[in-house]
Amino acid sequence: MKAVVQRRYGSADPFVSQKLVPLMSAERGEVYDELRVMIEAGTVKPALDRTFPLSEALNAIEHVYSRRSAGEVVVTI
16 A cells, blocks of 8 residues: 555655655634735735736737736636
């Protein structure tokens, strides 16, 4: 079983042991509450670069791949 786990998670060498540790984040409600207050107050705003209509979705994709965007690119429906 140990060799199967190592191969499944990217170990190329079956003789090298790896310890797999699950990463879990603890929810911190007070952080989310503070963030919600900041968003509602307008202190925190999303970084939007451009908005494209659905008919210009190809242009939006090209804009993202050109790496000229300085924020999120939105396609509206």
